[in-house]
Amino acid sequence: MKKSYVLSSLLLGVLTVGIVSEALAKRSSVRPAQLRVEYLENPQGLDVLTPRFGWVLEATDQAAFGQRQTGYRILVASTKKQLSKEQGDVWDSGWVDSDESQHIRYEGRQLLSDRTYYWKIQAKDEHGMVSVWSKTAWWSTGLFNQREWQAKWIGGDELYDRAAPDNNINDPWLRKTVQLSKKPGKAMLFIASIGYHELYVNGERIGNDVLAPAVTDHTKRARYAAYDIAGKLRKGDNVIGIWLGTSWSIFPPYILHEDRPLTPIVAAQAAIYGERFPADGDEPMTMVVTDASWKTRPSPNRLLGKWDFRNMGGELWDARKEDPEWSTPACDESDWKAATEYPVKLKMSAQAVAGNRLFEAIRPVSIEARPDGSYRVDMGVNFAGWTEIDVKGRKGDTIRFFYSEREQDDMTFNLHSAYVIGSSGEGTFRNRFNYSSGRWVTIRGLKEAPTAGDIRGWMVRTNYAGAARFECSDTLQNWIYDRVRWTFENLSLGGYIVDCPQRERMGYGGDAHATSETGMFNYHLGAFYTKWMQDWRDVQGTEPMVGDMLDANHARKAMTSGRIFNNGVLPHTAPTYWGGGGPAWGGIVVTLPWFMYQHYGDKLVLEENFELIKGWLSFLQSHTKSDLLQRFGGQWDFLGDWLWPNAAAEGMNNDKVETLCLNNAYYVFNLRTAANIARVLGKGDEADTWEKQANASANAIHSTFFNASDYSYADGSMSILAAALLAEIPPVALRERVMRRLEQEILDVRQGHIHAGITGGALLFKLLREEGRNDLIYSMVSKTTYPSWGYMKANGATTIWEMWEKDLPGHSLLHSSYLYPGAWYIDGVAGIRRDPRHPGFRRFIIRPPAAGATDIQWASGTYDSPVGMIICNWSREKDQMQLEITVPPNSVATLQLRPDDAVDVSGYTTIAEQGEDNGFLQYELKPGKYRLLKP
Known part of the structure; x- marks a missing residue:
């Protein structure tokens, strides 16, 4: 019996193994x-x-x-x-x-x-x-048809006074009691607000997003967010509460003269169904819409400042006015007023981008008690976000908080908040509809010293996912990579990249050159940049900085001038309008869609923005003479490079020959990029027209600005040379000589230091990355003396500065200026590169730096590409290359190595091709994991 049982078990086991093996053999890969x-x-x-x-x-x-x-x-x-x-x-x-x-x-x-x-x-x-x-x-889904919006725009009756020295209105509460005959199965509330909002149902806040919705051009469009509130509703009385924050509702470029109230407003609606999955044609059991039947009263919160240049302010919370029941059925509405309806007409659009969230909890590293009774808190890192501070005192005491980027200053850029203590004698200040930026917080008005446990901070940013990881043997490069990413994250609030989060909060196109490829190589930003491109389409046709203060019929933004031209002109920022710039600022509408297409393989982004591109190039063409772009606009409309070393002393906004040369080269770069876009879309006529104009303008630039004595252009700066090479200005026979002149400028004239600013530096790094000149990039990022990223590190930086100089007053220490190395760490050092012939990483290139190009001994990098996780880890010991590579399914990698770095591929039958191209050994790697060593 026992023998029979064992035999049966063995036979069953063999049969089971056979079945499993057969299943595995048939399993998809x-x-x-x-x-x-x-x-x-x-x-x-x-x-x-x-x-x-x-x-x-x-x-x-x-x-x-x-x-x-x-x-x-x-x-x-x-x-x-x-x-x-x-x-x-x-x-x-x-x-x-x-x-x-x-x-x-x-x-x-x-x-x-x-x-x-x-x-x-x-x-x-x-x-x-x-x-x-x-x-x-x-x-x-949202609401596909504008006619489906039944909601009215409503708000409180307090109106902002432009002439007042500070904001004079409180952030309003709005509430509506809704009676339901049963608990609903489905209820999605759509909220569009001019100014920020928070949603509450029966006293409970809904959602985790903050500073909602995403920022947009409120002269044309309102973005709505969707909230699933079904689970918070019940049979009987329910209260829906909306808390509005003043914020962007009083931003000067968004304030119109007639059809726009100077107060935060909201339009919201929800169809409430009894069933979770209503059938086609089912009618909701009730509709909730904003209208004059809603009640309103001022909340305890108020914006400090005027949401203006250098005056973004902070928040004032008056705990004496608190009402914890304001959004519950128990609230006494006797002193609430009827909401005011406002006849605003805006295009309603879904937000279509992740909201802002709190990230990276930050705790103080030290608290200093000072002789004047104040307390100086060091948060250890410069950041843009929220603070939460527990306070104690007597009722009516005002505790003030001042935020600073600089150790020697109590406050920078007028960023400050305050808390008025209520009857309990204690409370907690916490941001709600504004944010601060800085490292140090000075607290005044406390009677007792705060502890580290009383103070908390968070970075606030758009809730996109990370896409990359990088580390190498060079600790300075690790620091730069980490600080570039930290800075980028602190700039990405509201679905676009701000130049700085404390002084301006503008979406500069010129600065986007310094950030966009860094962003795409390190984060999942397809939706983010798609939304930002819609912002650029919205602002097209409006004159930038130049213009007179015109009457209401012609002024779009009378506070900063700017007329509606209804042509292809672009302001220098979107969706914010303000700020100076030049052709490279508006030109982001050509280059960013092209970068997105190369990176994500997204053809739609080219189609959606093609008319935008045509309009912009038409505008530039109207300002050319003898194929050269001429200066146009006013004082702040024709900037070239910006913020190069010692630029403040030399004068940046100038009419020197280098400005004209760089802007013309960039114009040609735009034309050639647009021609590539047109070819992808099958628009041969536009492609031919733009390529023809690019060649004619390139010839004119070469004839006008070329210095035959040293193969340079204009002043011979690295910005000018990089722009000329990137735009293919030099004749083919001279290109190599011009490239060597750029090399000389970097290594000999500047002793390996960078000497470029925001736009010039972005073009420089773009060129050198495409040329594979890791040696020249490394010479600049490895320096520790002025001007360099290493100099920032040596001077205590925790974020990347606006200028190469630290101590010039009035400039930001958290800025978009010099973030362009962030892309190089992935595609240059880790060697994970796009294949320009195959957008979207279906085919990509692995190319680690050649021996001697850098002092880096090993690097480890990953990139979560549109086809999956790409991994490249490499190391060199005694000039012997070792590689660990992961190629994700449904893609092909081309491994490119210099002959001295040849590896043994004999153990991998998956390597389909070997060959040479442009001095590289090439290996075609199919999906899988590889460990390659020198023969």
Whole structure:
């Protein structure tokens, strides 16, 4: 019996192993993951009628090679239950023979407004084996038609007084009691506000986003956020409360003369259904809309400052006016007023980008008690965000907080907040509708010393995901990379990149050159930049800084001048209008879509912005003479490079020959980039026209500015030389000589230091990255004396400065100026490079720095690309290269090495090709993990 049992068990085991082995043999080599809709994970309130899907593939066997996709099937269902039955009642794509996994356009039934849709996908691998289903993902729709908006714009009756020295209005509370006959199954509340908002239901705050919604051009558009409130509603009385923050509602460029109230306003509505999944045509059991039936009263919070240049201020909280029941049914409404309706007409658009969140909790590193009774708190790092401070005192005491970037100053850029203590004698100040920027906080008015536990801080930024990791043997490079990323994150508030978070908060196009590729190589920013490009489309046609103070019929932003021209002209910032700049500022509308296309393979971003690009180039063309761009606009409309070393002393806003040369070279760079865009879109006529103009202007620039004696242009600065080379100004026969002149400028004239500013430096690093000149970049980023990033480190910087100089008054120590090394650490040092012939990383290049180009002995880098995680770890010991590379499924890598770095590939049958190109040994790597050593 025992022998029989053992034999039976063995036979069963063999049979089981056989079944499992057969199943494994038939298992797909890939599984879908990271499902996205319009770049976002499970987004709420999208108003895109035919959204695009994307996913990446993960290998099911980490030791295997060559995984790829040969087909996909997408299911979209109206309920999770339907989807679990593998029924796509909204869309079943059927099997599509394709290796595409990004930007797949929805082609199902017409989507309905205010619905949630569930989706998943399967993929076929290289052998035609079908993968497991992905996890279920979802998205909800917003309101597709402007006529669906029934809500009125409402607010309080306090109006901002432009002439007052400080903001004079309180942030208003608004509330509405809603009676329900039963607990609802579905209720999505859409909120568009001019100024920030917070939502409360029955006393509970809804959502984790702060400083909502994303910033937009409030002269044209309002963005709405979507909130699922069904779970917070109940049978009987419910209160929906909206708290408005003044903020952008009084920003001077957004204030119109007639149809715009000088107060924060909101339009919100929700269709409340009894069922969780209403059928097509079902009517809601009730509608909630903002109108004059809502009640309002001033809250205890007020903006300090005027949301203006150098006067963004802070917040004042008066605890004596607190009412913890303001958004609950228990609130006494007897002293509340009826809300005021305002007849505002704006285009309503979904936010379509992640909201702001609190990140990186920050604690004080020291607190100093000073002789004057104040306390000086060192938070240890410069940051833009919120602070939360516990305070004690007598009722009516005012505790004041002053924020500073500089150790010697109590306050910089007029950033300050205050807290008036209530009857309890204690309380907590916390930001709500503003943020500060600085490292030090000076506290005045306390009777007792604060402790470290009383003070907390958070960085605030848009809630995008990280996409890269980098580390190397050079500690200075690790510091620069870390501080560049920290600075970038502190600048990305509200769905665009601000130049600085304390003084201006403007979305400068020129500064975007210094940040955009750093952003794309380190974060998932497809939705972020798509939204910012819409902001640029909104502001086109308005004169920038120049102009007279005109009457209300012609002034779009009379506080800063600027007439509506309705041509292709662009202001220098978006969505903010203000600020000076030059052709490279507006020119971001050409280069950023092209960078996005190269990086994400997104053709739609080129299509959506093509007319914007045409208008901009038409405007520039109207200011050319004999094929040379002429100075246009006013004093602040034709800047060239900006903030190079010692620029403040030399004078930056000038009419020198180098400004004209650089702007003309950039104009040609714009033309050539636009011609590439037109060719991708099949617009041959525009491509030919722009390429012809680029060549004619290049010839004119060369004839006018070339110095034959030393193969330079204009003043021979590295900014000018880089712009000329990037724009292909030099004739082919002279290009190498001009490149050597640039090398001489960096290594000999400037002894390896950078001598460029925001725009010039961004163009310089762009050129050197494309040319593979890691040696020249490393010479600049490895310096520790002025001017350099290492000089910032040596002088105690925790963020990247606005200027190469630290102690010049009035400039920012947290700025977008010099963030361009952030892209180089990924594509230069880690060696994970785009293949310019294959957008979207379906094919990419791995090219570590050649021996001797840097002093770096090893580097480890990852990039979570549109096709999945790419990894490159390399090291050199005694001139012997070692590589660990991961190529994600559905992609191909081209490994490029100098002959001295040749590796042994004999153990990898997956390497399809070996060869040489432009001095490189080339190896084609299929998906998989590789460990390559020198033969």
